[in-house]
Amino acid sequence: MRLALDEARAAGERGEVPVGAVLVQAGRVIATRGNERESRNDPTAHAELLVLRDAAAILGGWRILDATLYVTLEPCPMCAGALVQARVARLVYGAADPKAGAAGSLLDLTSHPGLNHTVDVMGGVLADEAGELLRRFFAVRR
Amino acid sequence: MRLALDEARAAGERGEVPVGAVLVQAGRVIATRGNERESRNDPTAHAELLVLRDAAAILGGWRILDATLYVTLEPCPMCAGALVQARVARLVYGAADPKAGAAGSLLDLTSHPGLNHTVDVMGGVLADEAGELLRRFFAVRR
Numbered sequence: 001m002r003l004a005l006d007e008a009r010a011a012g013e014r015g016e017v018p019v020g021a022v023l024v025q026a027g028r029v030i031a032t033r034g035n036e037r038e039s040r041n042d043p044t045a046h047a048e049l050l051v052l053r054d055a056a057a058i059l060g061g062w063r064i065l066d067a068t069l070y071v072t073l074e075p076c077p078m079c080a081g082a083l084v085q086a087r088v089a090r091l092v093y094g095a096a097d098p099k100a101g102a103a104g105s106l107l108d109l110t111s112h113p114g115l116n117h118t119v120d121v122m123g124g125v126l127a128d129e130a131g132e133l134l135r136r137f138f139a140v141r142r
Numbered sequence: 143m144r145l146a147l148d149e150a151r152a153a154g155e156r157g158e159v160p161v162g163a164v165l166v167q168a169g170r171v172i173a174t175r176g177n178e179r180e181s182r183n184d185p186t187a188h189a190e191l192l193v194l195r196d197a198a199a200i201l202g203g204w205r206i207l208d209a210t211l212y213v214t215l216e217p218c219p220m221c222a223g224a225l226v227q228a229r230v231a232r233l234v235y236g237a238a239d240p241k242a243g244a245a246g247s248l249l250d251l252t253s254h255p256g257l258n259h260t261v262d263v264m265g266g267v268l269a270d271e272a273g274e275l276l277r278r279f280f281a282v283r284r
Contacts, residue, residue, distance in 0.1 A: 040193055043204040043228035049186055062185040077251050078223030085220050086185035099258070102223070106256045109219050114248045116241070142284070 001070050001094060001126045007034035007047065008072040008133050014039060018133040021047035021071040023055040023064070023088075030067070031055040047071060048079035052086050063087045072130035074101035074123060080109040083119050090120045094130030143212050143236060143266045149176035149189065150214040150275050156181060160275045163189035163213040165197040165206065165230075173197040189213060190221035194228050205229045214272035216265060221279035222251040225261050232262045236272030253281070 007020025009032030019035045031054035036045040037122060046069050056062050068090040075093065079104035083091060091103060091110060102109045103121050110119040149162025153176030161177045173196035178187040190213050198204050210232040211225060217235065222244035227234060232253060233245055244251045245263050252261040 010152075020263075031204050037204050041202055041204050043198055043206065044186070044191055044195055044224050046227075055185055056183050056185055060183055062179050062183050062187075064185065071213055077226065077254075077257070078220055078222060078227050081218060081220030081223050082186050085188075085218065099256070102219075107254065112219075112249065114241070115219070 001072070001092065003029065003032055004047075004070045004072050004094070005126060005129055005133070007032050008130065011035045011113045012133060012137050018137050019071065021051040021069060021106065022065055023051045023069050025055075025059070025064070026066040030058055038114065046076065046079050048075050049082050052082055052088070065089070068092060070125075072126075073097055074097065074103050074105055076100045077102040077107065077109060080119075084109060084112075084115055084117045087117050088119055090122070092122045092125050094123075094125055095127045095134065096123055116121070119127045143216070143234065145171065145174055146189075146212045146214050146236070147268060147271055147275070149174050150272065153177045153189070154275060161189045161213065162280050163211060163216045165193045165194040165209055165211050167201070167206070167209040168198070172200055183230050186220065188218065188221050190217050191224050194224055194230070198228065207231070210234060212267075214268075215239055215276065216245050216247055218242045219244040219249065219251060222261075226251060226254075226257055226259045229259050230261055232264070234264045234267050236265075236267055237269045237276065238265055 012018030033050035154160030175192035
């Protein structure tokens, strides 16, 4: 999660909402990315989606099995849905997102009984640091 | 939707699950794409996400306002979440997906009262043709 926080900080310095993500498989860091929505003009360029795409390319298949995704903010519905698509086993997130979090806050796509894959979730890891980055970012802009 | 069906058919011929999508804004076709999950080894390369990324790049911003996305199959949670992220106004889909559809079948992300954007939805357009493409594809493989 320290690595994910570094990515979040770097994203904030680029003018992006400061969120960072890291994908780990078998104890090895496969990919790390920060949010790039503004710089890429891409509504799908959240840190989680970018890291899943990188990891799949590196691992050579769209199923990213036995992996853990670390992200500084609870994923939105798009990103939680992508974790299910990629068959990611575990999600560890920092700050909860009561407004749009789809790993248990606003809704829960990680353990939906109807979907063909569920994701184990642990939230609140280094949540204060992750939340503080976001608060400072929005305080400057509002 | 005819264009989206052409994209779906082309995807099927490439060995992909046959789904196609078209993004229209102000009566103009901005982007058309088919599913590329297998060929790109990318869990996020569903037709809808690809067409949103293309359209945002062409239009020069991550908000794709006043647009309609046509897709041959009801979107999964990832793709429905991406429509919300991109602020797409309208979704027109072909076949419903009772197993994973997130525009009203298994769940509904297009009109969630807690999310910051809702999408108008019309389903069942050329549904027989879209569904038949999928049935034939899976019949050969099972």
